Amino acid sequence: xxxxxLSVRDLCVEFVTRRGVLRALDRVSFDIGKGEVLGVVxxxxxxxxxxxxxxxxxxxxPGRIASGEIRLKGERIDNLSPTAMRQVRGRRIGMVFQDxxxxxxxxxxxxxxxxxxxxxxxxxxxxKARTRAIELLAEVGIPAPERRIxxxxxxxxxxxxxxxxxxxxxxAEPELVxxxxxxxxxxxxxxxxxxxxxxxxCRERGTAVMLITHDMGxxxxxxxxxxxxxAGRVAEIGPVRDVVSRPFHPYAAGLMGSIPTLxxxxxRLVQIPGSMPRLTAIPAxxxxxxxxxxxxARCVAERPxxxxxxxxxxxxxxxxxxxxxxEALVQRDKVAAAVGRSRA
Amino acid sequence: xxxxxxxxxFQSIVVLLCVGVIAFALFRLVGDPVNQIVSIDxxxxxxMQIRKELxxxxxxxxxxxxYLAKAARFDFGISYQFRQPVASLIGERMPATLxxxxxxxLFSLVIGIPMGVFTALxxxxxxxxxxxxxSLIGVSLPTFLIAILLRYIFSVQLGWLPSFGRGQVVQLxxxxxxxxxxxxxxxxxxxxxxxxxxxxxxxMRLVRAEMLEVLRTDYIKFARARGLSDxxxxxxxxxxxxxxxxxxxxxLQLGSIIAFALITEYVFQxxxxxxxxxxxxxxxxxxxxxxxxxxxxxxFVVVNLVVDVLYAVVDPRLRANLQAA
Numbered sequence: 001x002x003x004x005x006l007s008v009r010d011l012c013v014e015f016v017t018r019r020g021v022l023r024a025l026d027r028v029s030f031d032i033g034k035g036e037v038l039g040v041v042x043x044x045x046x047x048x049x050x051x052x053x054x055x056x057x058x059x060x061x062p063g064r065i066a067s068g069e070i071r072l073k074g075e076r077i078d079n080l081s082p083t084a085m086r087q088v089r090g091r092r093i094g095m096v097f098q099d100x101x102x103x104x105x106x107x108x109x110x111x112x113x114x115x116x117x118x119x120x121x122x123x124x125x126x127x128k129a130r131t132r133a134i135e136l137l138a139e140v141g142i143p144a145p146e147r148r149i150x151x152x153x154x155x156x157x158x159x160x161x162x163x164x165x166x167x168x169x170x171x172a173e174p175e176l177v178x179x180x181x182x183x184x185x186x187x188x189x190x191x192x193x194x195x196x197x198x199x200x201x202c203r204e205r206g207t208a209v210m211l212i213t214h215d216m217g218x219x220x221x222x223x224x225x226x227x228x229x230x231a232g233r234v235a236e237i238g239p240v241r242d243v244v245s246r247p248f249h250p251y252a253a254g255l256m257g258s259i260p261t262l263x264x265x266x267x268r269l270v271q272i273p274g275s276m277p278r279l280t281a282i283p284a285x286x287x288x289x290x291x292x293x294x295x296x297a298r299c300v301a302e303r304p305x306x307x308x309x310x311x312x313x314x315x316x317x318x319x320x321x322x323x324x325x326x327e328a329l330v331q332r333d334k335v336a337a338a339v340g341r342s343r344a
Numbered sequence: 345x346x347x348x349x350x351x352x353x354f355q356s357i358v359v360l361l362c363v364g365v366i367a368f369a370l371f372r373l374v375g376d377p378v379n380q381i382v383s384i385d386x387x388x389x390x391x392m393q394i395r396k397e398l399x400x401x402x403x404x405x406x407x408x409x410x411y412l413a414k415a416a417r418f419d420f421g422i423s424y425q426f427r428q429p430v431a432s433l434i435g436e437r438m439p440a441t442l443x444x445x446x447x448x449x450l451f452s453l454v455i456g457i458p459m460g461v462f463t464a465l466x467x468x469x470x471x472x473x474x475x476x477x478x479s480l481i482g483v484s485l486p487t488f489l490i491a492i493l494l495r496y497i498f499s500v501q502l503g504w505l506p507s508f509g510r511g512q513v514v515q516l517x518x519x520x521x522x523x524x525x526x527x528x529x530x531x532x533x534x535x536x537x538x539x540x541x542x543x544x545x546x547x548m549r550l551v552r553a554e555m556l557e558v559l560r561t562d563y564i565k566f567a568r569a570r571g572l573s574d575x576x577x578x579x580x581x582x583x584x585x586x587x588x589x590x591x592x593x594x595x596l597q598l599g600s601i602i603a604f605a606l607i608t609e610y611v612f613q614x615x616x617x618x619x620x621x622x623x624x625x626x627x628x629x630x631x632x633x634x635x636x637x638x639x640x641x642x643x644f645v646v647v648n649l650v651v652d653v654l655y656a657v658v659d660p661r662l663r664a665n666l667q668a669a
Contacts, residue, residue: 058565094569097562106660107660116580117570120570169570
């Protein structure tokens with residue numbers, strides 16, 4: 001197996017507050033291979049964005065990486081000096097944020113921001129950098145780039161701005177792009193364009209992508225693998241087909257089950273009862289146990305570890321409980337959900 | 345842009361006309377100016393003659409028209425007190441006041457902005473704490489007290505700097521400047537600090553608050569994620585975004601610096617317009633008061649015009665609005 005582009009092992013991120021130390025990420029581990037798209041899903045506050053910020057080294061104090069390792073192409077980047085980390089940011093890891101309307105500095109021309117970033121990372125003259133900026137804008141699908149390069153951000157629409165943001169993230173040919181909800185703030189019709197563009201650009205370059213999103217539709221279309229996060233932990237991770245169509249972790253199953261489809265007519269959306277615990281009150285054992293329909297004594301007593309079977313890994317005791325047929329349990333749930341739907 | 349400036353100039357003229365009405369009304373409202381000129385035992389005929397010479401027996405509207413026409417040519421009449429043209433009285437003293445306010449404003453910006461940036465970036469450092477404490481003193485101590493304290497320390501105790509006056513001045517045409525001689529520059533230091541200290545602390549606190557605000561924005565986070573150096577992020581991206589409110593406040597404060605110059609000039613016996621105005625108030629020297637009023641409002645209007653134009657220079661979004669408007 002080739003070395004993954006990004007490898008995160010047992011990453012813990014803590015926030016030191018007056019009420020004590022809050023653990024935002026708790027032993028998170030995952031890999032992303034070359035040219036691979038890893039989707040990261042979960043509710044708000046599950047730790048998706050914190051994971052992204054930790055990888056690119058932008059956790060704001062009072063947050064800090066408490067333990068664990070982040071490796072980029074085998075090289076540790078979580079303990080680099082600020083100067084060394086700055087050379088990784090933008091150069092080897094690009095980032096795209098949620099809201100293109102606020103990601104660009106309103107006072108500078110789009111071209112200035114591109115040229116500035118290109119020249120920070122690549123030894124190019126101002127004129128060469130400008131030529132490259134125009135090429136990049138053309139590549140992300142901005143019409144008349146040689147004219148638009150002198151425009152200000154407010155002269156671009158939301159979708160066009162997100163294209164500019166993509167160009168900025170990709171301008172130094174990074175090995176990894178972290179896209180933190182890149183389409184949440186956009187119109188549905190524009191969302192598809194941006195996702196398609198992101199996927200095409202990264203495939204052409206062999207760039208690995210960490211795609212953080214709420215949108216299961218985007219994940220199903222785009223991601224190769226998907227990680228489901230809950231309360232700062234990875235609940236389930238595996239190939240997108242397996243996790244979306246045959247999720248095992250009860251939380252992942254609930255999440256997938258709550259996606260409305262047109263095939264089965266329903267009056268009522270499926271919900272997971274309760275809500276995600278606050279970071280101050282994560283229950284002992286499995287963080288999902290208060291909401292889990294299958295919880296039993298062991299779930300409260302002992303925290304489940306991620307357990308792999310092939311490419312698919314799940315953090316649930318049922319997965320390795322002797323005498324429990326996990327597949328059957330999931331199937332039973334599905335039938336129950338279907339019955340519930342038709343009854344409702 | 346040009347249309348915007350022209351419209352702004354037109355509005356400014358309307359404002360100045362309104363101030364002109366008030367200035368002119370001073371003449372009519374504050375007693376009979378003839379009484380201020382003559383002594384008690386001047387005969388009636390002589391009084392009437394003076395009244396005629398000064399044009400005070402014409403209808404008000406004619407007098408107003410004449411006043412404006414003269415004011416437009418910088419002729420503000422004769423001072424009752426000094427028996428000299430007001431324009432030359434003000435002309436003699438204006439350079440002193442303008443140099444003082446200019447240096448004070450420069451001091452408040454050149455010191456205030458970097459201090460604001462520093463306290464925003466190094467919020468927890470000891471020096472930031474010192475700056476914030478000093479700024480609290482600057483905001484809360486009244487001007488005259490600061491002036492007296494500075495004089496006591498630097499002139500009386502240490503004897504480093506002169507305690508009053510303007511030092512030696514050099515005549516450049518009609519403009520007398522203290523900026524070219526050592527004693528003139530030394531004499532400027534204490535009054536400018538006195539005058540600029542409040543503004544400096546205000547600007548420092550404003551820049552700090554705005555910086556903290558801007559540093560939380562997405563585009564700063566994105567600029568960091570692009571791998572830009574801290575210097576580029578802080579001074580290129582963050583500082584420029586704090587400038588619009590700073591320009592607004594600095595512009596308004598420039599006006600109030602000129603107004604506060606009264607007190608500072610008085611304490612340091614600075615031969616500027618402030619002292620002239622105070623004398624005019626004590627002696628009901630209405631031509632001087634009216635001219636001073638017009639001058640100050642003119643300065644305010646010009647500063648505001650410059651501020652509006654600067655907005656557009658700093659922020660391209662406002663430029664777009666101006667073109668659309």
